[in-house]
Amino acid sequence: MEPITIWWIGERAMAPAVMERVQQELAQAYGVAVRCAEPPGRPSGTWDPKRRQHLTSRMLSWLLQVGPPGGKLLGLTDQDLFIPILTYVFGEAQLGGRVAVASAARLREDLGPGGEGLFMERLVKESVHELGHAYGLLHCQVPRCVMTRAAGVRDVDEKSRHLCPRCRHRLTEPGRSRHAVE
Amino acid sequence: MPSNERVRILVVDDEEIVRESLAGWLDKDGYLVEQAADGRSALARLGAQPFSILISDLKMPEMDGLALQAEARKLQPSLAVVIMTAYATVDTAVTAMKQGAFDYLVKPFDPEELSMMMQKIVAQQELVRENAVLRKALRKEHQLQDLASKAPAMQAVFELARTAARSSSTILILGESGAGKEVLARAIHAESPRAAGPFVEVSCAALTESLLESELFGHEKGSFTGAMARHKGKFEAAHQGTLFLDEVGDVGPKLQLDLLRVLEERRFHRIGGNEIVEVDVRIVAATNRDLQKAVASGAFREDLFYRLNVIPIRLPPLRDRREDIPLLMEHFLERLSAELGRPVDGVTPEAMNALVAHPWPGNVRELRNVLERGAVVARGPVIELADLGLELPGPTRGDAPRPGVATAPDQSLDEVERRHIIAVLAHTGFNVSQSARVLGVDRVTLYSKMRRYGLKRDGDDEPTTAPPR
Numbered sequence: 001m002e003p004i005t006i007w008w009i010g011e012r013a014m015a016p017a018v019m020e021r022v023q024q025e026l027a028q029a030y031g032v033a034v035r036c037a038e039p040p041g042r043p044s045g046t047w048d049p050k051r052r053q054h055l056t057s058r059m060l061s062w063l064l065q066v067g068p069p070g071g072k073l074l075g076l077t078d079q080d081l082f083i084p085i086l087t088y089v090f091g092e093a094q095l096g097g098r099v100a101v102a103s104a105a106r107l108r109e110d111l112g113p114g115g116e117g118l119f120m121e122r123l124v125k126e127s128v129h130e131l132g133h134a135y136g137l138l139h140c141q142v143p144r145c146v147m148t149r150a151a152g153v154r155d156v157d158e159k160s161r162h163l164c165p166r167c168r169h170r171l172t173e174p175g176r177s178r179h180a181v182e
Numbered sequence: 183m184p185s186n187e188r189v190r191i192l193v194v195d196d197e198e199i200v201r202e203s204l205a206g207w208l209d210k211d212g213y214l215v216e217q218a219a220d221g222r223s224a225l226a227r228l229g230a231q232p233f234s235i236l237i238s239d240l241k242m243p244e245m246d247g248l249a250l251q252a253e254a255r256k257l258q259p260s261l262a263v264v265i266m267t268a269y270a271t272v273d274t275a276v277t278a279m280k281q282g283a284f285d286y287l288v289k290p291f292d293p294e295e296l297s298m299m300m301q302k303i304v305a306q307q308e309l310v311r312e313n314a315v316l317r318k319a320l321r322k323e324h325q326l327q328d329l330a331s332k333a334p335a336m337q338a339v340f341e342l343a344r345t346a347a348r349s350s351s352t353i354l355i356l357g358e359s360g361a362g363k364e365v366l367a368r369a370i371h372a373e374s375p376r377a378a379g380p381f382v383e384v385s386c387a388a389l390t391e392s393l394l395e396s397e398l399f400g401h402e403k404g405s406f407t408g409a410m411a412r413h414k415g416k417f418e419a420a421h422q423g424t425l426f427l428d429e430v431g432d433v434g435p436k437l438q439l440d441l442l443r444v445l446e447e448r449r450f451h452r453i454g455g456n457e458i459v460e461v462d463v464r465i466v467a468a469t470n471r472d473l474q475k476a477v478a479s480g481a482f483r484e485d486l487f488y489r490l491n492v493i494p495i496r497l498p499p500l501r502d503r504r505e506d507i508p509l510l511m512e513h514f515l516e517r518l519s520a521e522l523g524r525p526v527d528g529v530t531p532e533a534m535n536a537l538v539a540h541p542w543p544g545n546v547r548e549l550r551n552v553l554e555r556g557a558v559v560a561r562g563p564v565i566e567l568a569d570l571g572l573e574l575p576g577p578t579r580g581d582a583p584r585p586g587v588a589t590a591p592d593q594s595l596d597e598v599e600r601r602h603i604i605a606v607l608a609h610t611g612f613n614v615s616q617s618a619r620v621l622g623v624d625r626v627t628l629y630s631k632m633r634r635y636g637l638k639r640d641g642d643d644e645p646t647t648a649p650p651r
C-alpha cells in the first residue's frame with residue numbers, strides 16, 4: 001500500500017506533539033510509511049464568504065494540484081469545512097483516490113475533562129477515517145469501527161481509532177475499492 | 183443491522199452541486215445512490231427500478247417536489263419521500279408531509295439530522311418487511327369469518343360458535359361494549375345453514391317500547407294513528423334467517439313478555455291484526471349487561487332469561503387477551519390501507535408496547551378507533567407512538583415531569599412551556615420530530631424553542647445551521 005504524507009494546512013500553528021501522534025497512529029493503522037511535511041503554502045480559493053467556511057471539494061482539488069505525485073496526502077486544518085448541502089463536515093476524502101482533508105475546527109466541542117488528550121484522540125480518529133476513504137473504504141456499520149459514520153463529536157467519541165477486521169480485510173482485497181469520480 | 187447496500191436512493195435537484203455533494207455523502211454510507219436533475223428524469227428512473235428513498239428538492243423548474251412526490255407515489259407506493267427546502271419554503275414542506283412525505287430537510291442541513299433520518303427510514307422499511315412476513319403467517323389461522331383472534335379463550339368461543347351455528351338453538355352473546363358481539367352474531371349466521379337467508383338486526387336499546395313492539399312484530403294498516411299501511415316486522419323479515427336482538431337486556435317489562443311468547447311459540451300476530459304469523463327464525467341475542475343480576479333484581483324476567491340463555495357465549499374483554507392485540511392490529515391496518523388508499527404497514531416497537539399495555543375499556547372497537555386515528559395522522563407507512571394519541575404513561579426519567587400533569591400556579595407561561603417541552607422530549611427519548619408532532623408545532627419551531635430554553639441532551643451539539651465563531 002502507498003505511503004502517506006501529512007500536511008498541516010491550518011491558519012494557526014499546530015502542536016508538533018499532535019502531528020506526531022497522528023503520524024504514529026496512521027502508520028499503525030495502515031502499516032505504511034508516514035511522514036509529516038511542509039506544504040508549499042495554504043489552500044486558496046476555498047473560502048466561501050457567505051458560509052464563512054471552506055468548501056471541502058476545493059480543498060481536495062488544491063491538494064491534488066500541489067501535492068506530491070505519489071502516495072496518499074492528508075491535509076489537516078483548523079478551518080471549518082462544509083459541503084454545499086450540509087452545515088459542516090469533519091473532513092472529506094476522494095474515495096479510493098489520493099487526497100483527504102480533516103478539520104480540527106469542531107473537535108474541541110464538549111471536551112470536558114478529556115481535555116487536549118481527547119482532542120488529539122478525535123483528530124487521530126478522523127485522520128484514520130478519512131484515509132480509510134482514500135484507500136477505498138466505505139462507511140462501516142460494525143460498532144466502534146473507525147469507519148463508522150461520525151456526524152457529530154459524540155459519534156467520534158463513541159468509536160475507536162481502529163479498523164474492524166472486515167475493514168482491514170477489505171483494505172487488502174484487490175479491486176474492492178470503489179473509485180470516485182474526480 | 184440492515185445493510186445499506188440494498189437501499190436505493192434517488193436524489194433529485196436541479197442544482198448539480200447539491201446533487202453531487204448529497205450523493206457523495208450517501209455513497210460513503212454504502213447506499214446505492216442515483217441522481218436526477220428534474221422531475222421528468224426522476225420519474226423515468228422510478229418507472230424502471232424500485233427505490234427505497236426519494237430525496238427531492240422542493241423548488242425546481244417545471245415539475246416541483248410536490249408534484250414529483252404525487253407522481254412518484256403512483257409508481258412506487260412504499261417509497262419514502264424526503265423533501266429538501268430552503269427556509270423560505272418550509273410551509274410548503276409541511277404541506278408535503280401532509281401529503282405523505284416522510285420528512286423534510288432545510289438546506290443546508292445538519293449532518294447528524296440527515297444520518298439519523300436515513301437510518302430511521304431504513305429501520306422502518308425493515309420493520310415493514312418483517313411485518314409482511316408475520317402477517318402472512320398469521321392470516322390463515324385464527325379466523326372465524328371477520329373475527330380474528332388467537333387467544334385460547336377466544337378459540338374456545340369460535341369452537342362453540344361453529345358448533346352452535348349448525349343448530350337452530352337460541353344463542354345469547356355476553357360481553358362488554360366493543361368486544362365483538364355483533365361481529366360474532368354475523369359470523370354465526372354466516373356459518374349456519376341459514377347463511378343464504380336474511381340476517382336482521384334490531385337494536386332493542388334504541389327505540390321506545392311501543393315503537394320497538396311494532397318494529398319487531400309489524401302492524402296492520404290503521405292499527406294506530408300513523409299506521410298508514412301494513413308493515414312487516416323484523417320477525418317476519420328474518421324468516422328463514424337469523425334475527426339478532428342486540429342489547430336485549432334493555433327491553434322493558436311488557437316487551438319481555440311478548441318476546442317470551444314468540445320464543446316459546448314461534449308465532450305471533452301483527453299489532454292490530456288477528457292473523458297468526460308463523461316464522462322460522464333463529465334468534466341470536468346479545469347484551470353487555472349482567473342479565474343474572476337483572477333477573478335477581480327483578481328487572482329482567484327469569485323465564486325469558488332461560489329462553490335466551492340456551493347457548494350462552496361469553497366474549498372475554500380485550501384486556502384479558504392481550505396476545506390478540508398484534509393480530510387485531512394487522513387485521514385493521516390491512517383494512518385501513520385499503521380504505522385510505524396508501525400503505526399502512528405497521529407500528530413502531532414503542533407504539534406496539536403502548537398498545538399492548540393499554541387497558542382498552544372500549545375493547546376491540548377502541549383499538550380499531552385508535553389505529554384509525556394513528557393511520558390518518560402517521561407521516562409514513564409506520565404508525566408511531568405519538569400518532570396513536572393514547573394517554574402517555576408515567577415519566578421515563580426521574581427528573582422529567584409527567585406530561586399533562588398540572589403545574590404549580592406560580593409559574594410563568596414560559597416556565598410551563600419549557601417544562602412541558604422537557605417532559606415531551608424526555609418521553610420521546612429526545613426525538614425532535616416526534617416531540618414536535620406531540621406538541622403540535624413543526625420541527626423548526628421546536629428547535630428554536632429548544633435553543634431559546636437552552637435544551638439539549640447531555641453531550642448533544644446544539645442544533646446549528648451557522649458555522650461557529
Ligand SMILES: Nc1ncnc2c1ncn2[C@@H]1O[C@H](COP(=O)(O)OP(=O)(O)OP(=O)(O)O)[C@@H](O)[C@H]1O
Nearest residue numbers: 328329330358359360361362363364365470546547
Ligand atoms: N375478534 C375480532 N376480530 C376483528 N374485528 C373485531 C373483533 N372483535 C370486534 N371487532 C370489531 O370491533 C368493532 C366492535 O365490535 P362489535 O360492534 O361487534 O362490538 P359489540 O360487542 O357489539 O359492542 P357494543 O356492545 O358496544 O355494541 C367492530 O368494528 C368489529 O368489527
Ligand SMILES: [Mg+2]
Nearest residue numbers: 360363364428
Ligand atoms: Mg353491538
Ligand SMILES: [Zn+2]
Nearest residue numbers: 129133149210
Ligand atoms: Zn466518512
Ligand SMILES: [Zn+2]
Nearest residue numbers: 140145164167
Ligand atoms: Zn469496519
